[in-house]
Amino acid sequence: MSSNRACHVVALVMAAGYSRRFGPSDKRCALMPNGQTLLAASLANVQKAFIHLRVAVREEEDPALLGIPEDVALVCVRKAHLGLGASLAEAVGALGCDPDLDDIDAVAILLGDMPYLKQETLLALQRRASRDTIVRPCFEGQQGHPVIFGRAMWPALERLSGSDGAKGVIKQYASRLRECPVADAGILRDIDAPADLSRAV
16 A cells, blocks of 8 residues: 555445345345355455455354454444444444544445445545545546545444435535545446346446
8 A cells, every 4th residue: 555544544344234125145145256255355355455444244143154354353233223324323433432443534434235346446535535524436427435434524423323324424514525536437336136246347
């Protein structure tokens, strides 16, 4: 990693959802064309770009069964059944109480079903991060993920509830939003249905 800025951003991969749109099987364990599980493929990209990483899972789950490496730190959430917003609030609260993250300036919120993100995209976003800004990538005018929230916005994230995610926080702090143009369609590509697994990159 070429920038010290990367040392001050923690990646939070949200992998505690139920993915009901995917069908009866666990989306996180679905196999990609290369033989990796969806979650493992998504994590592999994140690990290449971030020094600090946490993965949010439901507290009753076995991370090994999800393909999460033993050396990856977990955030175990209890409120996943209430929606993404509730899970985010709980997970960000845990980050704020983690003494190992006292020097962190921002959190990159990533989704566990986005395996096509490029390393250079993740590094570019980190270089723009600060305690007081929100950084969001865009590809050909379309806004995508991940979004990096400066630590000044963490209290607002901790107040989230339900299933709406962090859109309300972005709207609340619109003056602090910084768009980051990238040449990476992967910021728009999540896996919603089994057919998505075999689409060309």
